[in-house]
Structures are given as C-alpha cells and as structure tokens.
Amino acid sequence: MSTVVLLTLTGLGLAALYFLIASGLSLVFGLAGVLNFAHGLFLSVGAYATWWAAPHWGLPAAVAFGVAAAAATGALVELVLIRPLYTRHTEQVLVTVGLSLAGVALLQSLWGADARIFPRPAWAAEVTGVLGASVPVDRYLLIGAAVLVLLALLAFLRFTRYGLIIRAGVENRAMVSALGIDVRIAFTLVFAIGGALAGLAGILGGMYFSAISPGQGASLLIFAFIVVVIGGLGSVTGSAIAAVAVGLLQQFVNYYGAPGAGDVSVVVLLAAVLLTRPAGVAGKVATA
Amino acid sequence: MTARLKPFAPLLALLVAAVLPWSTLSVPGLFDGALNSPGTLQLLAVCLVFGGLALGYDLLFGRAGLLSFGHALHVAAGAYGVDILVSHYGWPLWSAALTAVLAAAVLAALLGSVALRTSGIAFSMVTLAFAQVAQITVNRDPGGLTGGEEGLPMRTSGLPAGLVGVLNTVNLYWLALAFLTVVVLVVHTIDRAPLGRTLIGLRDDERRIAVLGLSPYRLKLVAFVTAGALAALGGVTYALVAGGVSPHIASSELTLSLIVMAVLGGAGTRWGALLGGILYAYLDQRLARLGGGLPGPFGQPLFVLGTLFILAVYFVPGGLAGLSRRWQTLLGSLKPRTG
Numbered sequence: 001m002s003t004v005v006l007l008t009l010t011g012l013g014l015a016a017l018y019f020l021i022a023s024g025l026s027l028v029f030g031l032a033g034v035l036n037f038a039h040g041l042f043l044s045v046g047a048y049a050t051w052w053a054a055p056h057w058g059l060p061a062a063v064a065f066g067v068a069a070a071a072a073t074g075a076l077v078e079l080v081l082i083r084p085l086y087t088r089h090t091e092q093v094l095v096t097v098g099l100s101l102a103g104v105a106l107l108q109s110l111w112g113a114d115a116r117i118f119p120r121p122a123w124a125a126e127v128t129g130v131l132g133a134s135v136p137v138d139r140y141l142l143i144g145a146a147v148l149v150l151l152a153l154l155a156f157l158r159f160t161r162y163g164l165i166i167r168a169g170v171e172n173r174a175m176v177s178a179l180g181i182d183v184r185i186a187f188t189l190v191f192a193i194g195g196a197l198a199g200l201a202g203i204l205g206g207m208y209f210s211a212i213s214p215g216q217g218a219s220l221l222i223f224a225f226i227v228v229v230i231g232g233l234g235s236v237t238g239s240a241i242a243a244v245a246v247g248l249l250q251q252f253v254n255y256y257g258a259p260g261a262g263d264v265s266v267v268v269l270l271a272a273v274l275l276t277r278p279a280g281v282a283g284k285v286a287t288a
Numbered sequence: 289m290t291a292r293l294k295p296f297a298p299l300l301a302l303l304v305a306a307v308l309p310w311s312t313l314s315v316p317g318l319f320d321g322a323l324n325s326p327g328t329l330q331l332l333a334v335c336l337v338f339g340g341l342a343l344g345y346d347l348l349f350g351r352a353g354l355l356s357f358g359h360a361l362h363v364a365a366g367a368y369g370v371d372i373l374v375s376h377y378g379w380p381l382w383s384a385a386l387t388a389v390l391a392a393a394v395l396a397a398l399l400g401s402v403a404l405r406t407s408g409i410a411f412s413m414v415t416l417a418f419a420q421v422a423q424i425t426v427n428r429d430p431g432g433l434t435g436g437e438e439g440l441p442m443r444t445s446g447l448p449a450g451l452v453g454v455l456n457t458v459n460l461y462w463l464a465l466a467f468l469t470v471v472v473l474v475v476h477t478i479d480r481a482p483l484g485r486t487l488i489g490l491r492d493d494e495r496r497i498a499v500l501g502l503s504p505y506r507l508k509l510v511a512f513v514t515a516g517a518l519a520a521l522g523g524v525t526y527a528l529v530a531g532g533v534s535p536h537i538a539s540s541e542l543t544l545s546l547i548v549m550a551v552l553g554g555a556g557t558r559w560g561a562l563l564g565g566i567l568y569a570y571l572d573q574r575l576a577r578l579g580g581g582l583p584g585p586f587g588q589p590l591f592v593l594g595t596l597f598i599l600a601v602y603f604v605p606g607g608l609a610g611l612s613r614r615w616q617t618l619l620g621s622l623k624p625r626t627g
Contacts, residue, residue: 005580021290027607035412037544081598085601091601094547094597097597098598101545101593101594101596101597102591102594105588106591108588109587167305226417250319259428260427263420272408275402275406
C-alpha cells in the first residue's frame with residue numbers, strides 16, 4: 001500500500017512537470033502552429049537563471065527572476081525568430097531546432113556540461129508520512145504548483161479578453177484576423193506564457209532532481225511532446241489529463257516492470273491514442 | 289564547352305575522390321596531415337558517410353515531404369545490427385551486413401506502416417517517439433548486447449584483414465565512398481523514375497495524388513522503407529569506419545543533425561543534402577578539434593553549427609544548392625546586354 005501511495009505521488013509530481021512544459025507547448029502549437037523544439041531551452045534558461053541568482057538574492061527572488069528570464073526568452077524568440085517566418089511552419093520548426101542545438105551548446109560553454117547542484121528550500125527536503133508511506137515534500141510542491149498553474153491558466157483563458165483571443169485563435173486563426181484583431185500580439189503572449197511555465201518547470205525540476213544540466217530540457221521535452229499529442233494540440237485540459245496518465249503509467253511500469261519499460265509503455269500509449277483517436281484526447285486534428 | 293562537360297562533373301568528382309588517397313598533398317588549415325594520412329582519410333570517410341546519410345534522409349524530407357524525427361533509429365538498427373552479429377555471434381562481415389540491412393528494412397516497413405497512418409506533425413511525433421524507444425533500449429543494454437552507454441566496439445578478429453588497422457584506413461575510406469555512390473545511384477534513380485515525381489507530388493499536394501488514383505500511403509511506405517534501408521546501410525558503414533557503435537548514433541540529436549544537413553545543403557535538390565552532410569560532418573569534427581582554441585561559445589561545435597543553421601534558414605532558403613543558382617542569376621543580370 002505504502003509503495004502504491006509513494007508511486008502515485010511521485011508519478012503525479014512527474015506529471016506536474018510534464019504538464020507545466022506541455023501546456024505552453026500545446027498553446028503555442030494550437031495558436032501559432034509552431035512545434036517548438038526550443039521549449040527545452042526556455043526550461044534551461046529558467047533553471048540556470050534561478051541557480052545563478054539564488055546565492056545573490058535568496059531563493060524566492062531568484063525563482064521570480066528565473067521565471068521572468070524564461071518568459072522574456074520566449075517572447076524574444078517569438079519576436080525575433082518566429083515572426084519573420086509567419087505561416088512557413090516547416091522553417092519555423094527548423095529554426096527552433098537550430099535554436100535548441102545552439103542554446104544548449106551556449107549554456108554548456110557558459111556553465112559546463114556537468115550537472116550543477118540546485119538549491120531548494122529546507123522544508124522541501126523533508127519527508128512526511130501519508131498512509132504509511134514516507135513521501136518527500138517536494139512532490140507536493142510540484143503538484144501544488146501545477147494545480148495552481150492549471151487553475152490560473154484556465155481562468156485566464158476563460159475570463160480575460162486575451163484569453164478569449166487565444167481560444168478563438170486556436171479554433172480558427174484566420175477568422176480572428178478577419179475580425180480585425182491582431183493575432184500576433186497573442187502569439188507573443190503565448191510564447192511568453194509558455195516560456196514562463198517552462199522556466200517554472202525547469203526550476204521545479206531542478207528542485208525535484210536536485211541538480212540541473214544543459215541537456216535536461218531536451219530529455220523532458222520529448223515526454224512533453226508525447227503529452228501534448230496525447231492530450232490534443234491546443235488543449236490545456238487535455239494536456240493536464242494526458243500528463244497525469246503519462247506520469248502515472250511511467251512510474252508504475254518502471255517500478256513493477258523491467259527497467260526502461262515505463263518509457264516504452266508511454267510510447268505505446270502514444271501510438272495507441274494516435275491510431276484510434278488521431279485528434280488526441282481532446283483537441284484539434286493533428287495536422288501540420 | 290563547360291555546358292557539355294557539366295553532366296560529367298559528378299563522375300569527375302567521384303574519380304578525384306577515388307584516387308585522392310594516393311595524393312601526398314597536404315592542405316594546411318583544412319586538414320591536419322597529408323591527404324593520404326590515416327587521420328585525414330578517417331575524417332573524410334566520416335564526412336562521406338554523413339553525406340550519404342543526409343541524402344538518404346532527404347529522400348524522405350526533401351522529396352516526399354515527410355518530416356521524420358526518427359531517422360536515427362534506422363541508422364542505429366544497421367550499425368548495432370552488424371556490430372552485434374559480428375562481435376557477439378561471430379558472423380562473417382558480409383552476411384552480417386546483409387542481414388542487418390534487411391532486418392532494418394523489415395523494421396522500417398513495420399514502423400512505417402504504423403507511423404504513416406498519421407500525417408503532418410503527428411507523423412513527426414510518432415517517429416520521434418519510436419526513435420526514443422530505440423535510444424532507451426540501446427542505453428539499457430538488454431542482455432548485454434548493445435553495451436549500454438559505453439557502446440559496442442567492433443571485434444576486429446571477426447573482420448576481413450583489409451578493414452583492420454590504421455594502415456588500412458584507406459579501405460574504409462573507399463568503403464564510405466562506395467556507400468555514398470550507392471545512395472546517390474538509388475536516390476537519383478528514384479528521382480528520374482515516375483516514383484520520384486509522384487513523391488514530389490505527395491509533398492506538394494497529397495490529395496491530388498490520391499484523386500489521380502494512386503495510393504499515397506503505399507508510395508510513402510515505399511519511400512520510408514527505402515530511406516530506412518539506406519540509413520541502415522549507412523549505419524553499417526559508420527560502424528566499420530568508427531570501429532564500433534556508441535549510443536549517440538541512436539539519439540534524436542543525430543536525426544536533428546541530419547535535418548540540419550539536408551536544409552543547410554538544400555533540401556529536395558539533387559546534390560544539396562549530400563554537400564550539406566559532408567560540410568556539416570567536416571565542420572563538426574574540425575570544430576571539435578579546434579574547440580579549445582576558440583573563445584567562449586565558439587568552442588562548442590553545436591553552437592556554431594546551430595547558429596549557422598538558423599542564419600541559413602533565414603538568408604539562404606534554398607541552402608547551398610540554391611546559392612549557386614542565385615549566383616548565376618546575379619551573374620546573368622550583371623552581364624552586359626547584347627543587341
């Protein structure tokens with residue numbers, strides 16, 4: 001029993017990370033049609049900015065700085081690199097691919113390829129007992145952050161004017177432009193939000209793994225892609241559901257099955273979902 | 289005069305490449321040793337292998353318009369297949385190579401038949417996911433077969449004597465050149481055949497091909513399997529040239545670099561991807577060697593190559609192949625008009 005509780009909470013913690021990365025990816029893809037390979041870079045920027053700032057300013061300010069840096073990177077990438085290639089989707093994907101290669105190499109040259117110890121608040125390193133299981137507190141931190149982000153994101157999309165524009169843009173971008181609304185502002189906004197969430201994921205991931213390395217973003221990104229596709233492109237709720245499914249499946253199969261079987265089972269899940277429901281759990285048909 | 293010689297330029301290039309190992313010329317700056325020194329030949333062999341791999345990938349990406357993110361899987365299938373058969377089971381090289389390529393083609397047919405049921409970005413994602421599984425499997429070292437993260441060095445006693453040892457690097461170079469020639473022949477034959485034109489039709493307008501009564505699914509599967517088999521052949525050659533396999537060959541970075549090569553050279557053109565592959569592999573190896581001497585981020589090959597790639601996407605949309613055409617247009621417009 002205690003193993004199941006621990007596995008569930010750890011799986012949910014992982015799901016929280018996947019959700020934070022995938023929700024931004026999903027919105028960016030749904031609205032702008034860009035499959036963003038540079039998303040892993042946003043994550044690393046957030047993590048490294050926090051790691052760099054923490055000794056100077058203390059952890060809370062450093063976390064805010066990291067999120068802001070990642071959001072700024074996202075907005076900057078959209079403005080400088082993505083916008084000139086408007087509607088040329090393959091080129092946009094290629095640019096983000098190049099950016100992910102160059103960005104990781106840049107981080108490596110600045111801070112080395114080795115993992116760095118990531119700071120975390122003392123209370124997050126403690127362990128609490130739940131139903132007979134000893135669960136590290138950082139799991140709750142991850143889950144709590146993801147739930148807050150999910151609620152905030154849904155509220156933003158539902159009750160604000162920009163949320164309305166984004167939702168309408170995901171549904172039918174041409175129509176929104178035809179109504180005289182400048183969708184490009186929404187593009188930048190979505191990239192900034194995606195960047196901020198990815199940065200937050202990088203920081204929380206750093207606390208969860210207690211270390212950061214330049215390549216960390218890329219390995220998380222692949223599972224985030226899978227979450228996005230399973231959840232349906234452009235759907236935040238779909239991403240949340242898919243993230244929970246993927247995180248739990250991965251944890252349980254990795255524990256009870258052969259090593260590595262959890263990662264493989266996630267891919268099998270992806271193939272099964274795509275073959276039976278090409279549009280994902282909730283969302284648009286996945287076409288380029 | 290030059291126009292009449294132009295069709296023979298590839299043959300001439302092949303001839304020059306084939307006799308190159310007899311030259312003792314040294315090109316300071318470009319290569320460390322003389323052209324026929326083992327180090328240079330090894331570097332050139334890797335460049336040729338990547339030229340072939342990039343052109344094979346371009347059959348999918350540039351011609352059929354299939355943006356696969358899982359090409360590394362097929363390369364790894366060939367490389368690990370031959371290495372495992374030779375090193376663990378003691379098969380003779382040639383039958384091991386043939387089996388590995390055939391098995392990789394069957395695997396490509398299986399995976400392709402699933403992945404091609406989706407299209408667009410979903411296809412990219414499914415291929416990425418398949419390749420990810422392959423990478424994880426290779427890294428986990430199932431049954432001690434793949435050697436895990438350390439990779440699997442080729443057992444030299446199982447190889448023909450002509451492919452072993454530093455002095456025989458020249459044979460590896462010729463092997464790589466032979467692989468490149470095979471890829472060029474296959475891809476260019478497809479280009480000229482009706483299949484090639486249909487693939488380009490698929491890239492530009494899939495619905496139209498379907499309306500004409502052809503099956504896009506089957507055509508794409510043919511392209512996918514052919515590209516997979518060529519990649520496996522490249523994997524076999526790479527395993528021989530590099531003297532073994534490391535898990536890097538199964539990683540998504542390899543696929544991404546193949547995409548970079550194809551785009552840098554000019555996707556969908558006759559020679560673009562090939563040139564892009566050779567140039568990328570050359571820069572990658574040279575920059576890694578020069579690494580320590582360059583300041584800051586320029587010491588990282590991927591930083592330079594990634595930046596170069598982004599710039600190429602913006603400023604040289606047709607890649608290197610497009611550059612020569614633009615240059616000719618420029619020359620043509622500068623020429624004084626007669627009459």
